[in-house]
Amino acid sequence: MEGFMGVSYSIFINFVLMQFTEKDVLAALSTVPEPDLKKDLVTLGMIRDIQINDHQLQFTVVLTTPACPLKETIRKSCEAAIHQHINPQIEVNVLMTAEVTTALQSPMLEGVRNIIAVASGKGGVGKSTVTANLALSLAKSGARVGIIDADISGPSIPVMFGVEDERPDVAVINDKNMIVPILQYGIKIISMGFLAPAESAVVWRGPMASKALRQFLGDTHWGELDYLFIDLPPGTGDIHLTLVQAVPLTGAVLVTTPQKVALADAIKGLAMFQQPQINVPVLGVVENMSYFTPAELPENKYYIFGKDGGKNLAEQYNVPFLGEIPLVQSIREGGDEGLPAVAHTNEASAKAFAEVAEGLARQIAIRNANLIPA
Numbered sequence: 001m002e003g004f005m006g007v008s009y010s011i012f013i014n015f016v017l018m019q020f021t022e023k024d025v026l027a028a029l030s031t032v033p034e035p036d037l038k039k040d041l042v043t044l045g046m047i048r049d050i051q052i053n054d055h056q057l058q059f060t061v062v063l064t065t066p067a068c069p070l071k072e073t074i075r076k077s078c079e080a081a082i083h084q085h086i087n088p089q090i091e092v093n094v095l096m097t098a099e100v101t102t103a104l105q106s107p108m109l110e111g112v113r114n115i116i117a118v119a120s121g122k123g124g125v126g127k128s129t130v131t132a133n134l135a136l137s138l139a140k141s142g143a144r145v146g147i148i149d150a151d152i153s154g155p156s157i158p159v160m161f162g163v164e165d166e167r168p169d170v171a172v173i174n175d176k177n178m179i180v181p182i183l184q185y186g187i188k189i190i191s192m193g194f195l196a197p198a199e200s201a202v203v204w205r206g207p208m209a210s211k212a213l214r215q216f217l218g219d220t221h222w223g224e225l226d227y228l229f230i231d232l233p234p235g236t237g238d239i240h241l242t243l244v245q246a247v248p249l250t251g252a253v254l255v256t257t258p259q260k261v262a263l264a265d266a267i268k269g270l271a272m273f274q275q276p277q278i279n280v281p282v283l284g285v286v287e288n289m290s291y292f293t294p295a296e297l298p299e300n301k302y303y304i305f306g307k308d309g310g311k312n313l314a315e316q317y318n319v320p321f322l323g324e325i326p327l328v329q330s331i332r333e334g335g336d337e338g339l340p341a342v343a344h345t346n347e348a349s350a351k352a353f354a355e356v357a358e359g360l361a362r363q364i365a366i367r368n369a370n371l372i373p374a
Contacts, residue, residue, distance in 0.1 A: 020086050022050045025057065028085035032077045035070050036362050037369045041078070049095075057082060058093040064365035065226075066098040066142035069358040100143060100226035103368040104248035108217055111224040112146075114250040114364055116283065117243060119273075121265025123234035126288040127255040128156045129335055130325065130353075131231040134253075136342040137350075137357035139186045143226040146181065148216045149191030150243070151233040152209040158193035161185065162338020168194050171221060178221040185343070188225070190216050210242035217246055227364075244278050251283035251367055253322070253360065258287055258309035266310075270317055283322075283363040285314040286356055290324035298348060301326075320363050323356040325349065 030042040041047050041061065050059040061074060068074075079092045102113035109115065118134075120127040131147060139145040149157035158164040161184045168190065169180040181188040192212065222228065233239055243249070252273045256266035266285070273280040287310025291301040304327075314321035325331075328349050334341040341349045 020052065020057075020090075022052065024086055025050050025052070025059065025082065028081045029059075029078060031085065032074070032081050034064075035073065036366050037064075041074075055087075055089060056091045056093070058095065060095040060097055063096060063098040064101045064368075065361035066100070067138055067358045067361040068098065069355075069362070071096055098142065101365055101368040102250075103371045104250060106247040108247055109222060109228065112222055112228045113226050114368075115228050115230065115247055116360075116364070117230045117232055117240075117249055117252040117273075117280070118255060119232045119240070119252055119269050120234050120255045121267065121269040122262055123154075125255050125257045125262055126325070127234070128160060128231050129331060129340075130253075130255045130286050130288055130356075131229050132157060132160045132335070132340045133331075133342045133350075133353040134357045134360060135187050135227070135229050136185055136340050137354045138227055138361065140342065140354075141357070141361075143361075144224055145186070146188035146222055146225045146228045147190075148213075148220075148228065148230045149189070149193060150213050150216070150230050150239055152192050152212055152239065154233070155191045155193035156335075157189060157191050157231055158182075160335045160338065160340060161187070161189060163189065164193060164338075166194060173221050177219075179215075179219055180221055185340075188222060190220050209239055213239055213242050214246055240272065244280055249280045250364055251281040253283055254285045254319075255288055256285065256310050256313065257289045258303070258306040260306070260309070263309050263313050266313060267317075270313075270319070281367055282317075282319040283360060283367065284320035285310050286322050286325065287311065288325045289327040292327045293348065295329060320359070322359040322363075323352065325352050325356065 026042050029047050030040045032041050034041055034044055037044060046062045048060045048062055061078065075094045078094050082090055082092050100113050118127055118131045135145045135147050147157055149155045163182050163184050166182045168182055170177050171180050179190060181190045182194060230243060254266050254269055256262045270282055272278065273282055289305055291303045293301055311321045326349055330344060330347050331341045331349050341347060342353050344350050
């Protein structure tokens, strides 16, 4: 009898200990910080749809981007918090979804949550290649992405996406004629390359180029986008000033190569964005062509243009360093064939772009949580 009563008492105690409420769950999860935003998940409003069924618990964590590289870290921290603060025997099912944050809404681009300028101090550093692959990386993660090829005189995005022969349609939306961007690999694209023959030279003065950019921004039906990339021309000029005057930028990404001459020009680009009258945060530096890796020796790295130039630049000017992109043949071939490197999921270069894209998404989320007016 005592044994029977002892077993019954144990079951009773376990049953009592299993009783918990939504309030208990929120209290436990309030101990879990978001690693980048430095606040707990409950305060940030990231916990939703709590469902309790006896000893089973299910809830949803709403991430700030589908490209979040810390999904598993957050998941494990949530499970540990429930087991530590409520009961270690609870079966926890953490669902993950994402809502890309925004802080700067543009009347011209109402459905666009974040606008990112991609710039370089000089040409030939692979700025358009980086733009194309970062955009595709984020799109593959589940984000809604668009690209404006703002290099009016030298548009290359259409070639890199294999749509150089496409022509955008025009649709009447809200009683206004709007350009319908070309859709490729799930990315909405607009470029001067769609509107002028490839063999013709677009020779425009600054005001004409600026007007074209404003049309790409305001007269294109972008719909709902999480990220809109603006692939800027090299250097600093009218297009850059038009952009910062026309729409509120979430921030800028600087692309450079490791050698000294490229870094010197990248510094000028960085200084432009940091001028008081512009005040656009630099979300990070990407070092392209960081090292050469031959296909037959994928583990080897040859730093033919120097080493750590972009990283040192980022540290010197206190901006994030987003990562290194190798100099490999497949990146060049992908650009020429209209199939960006990220489409080759097993390539080391695709993984490098994916890591840079994740870092960029994190910096955008941090920027939106700590808004400094631009």
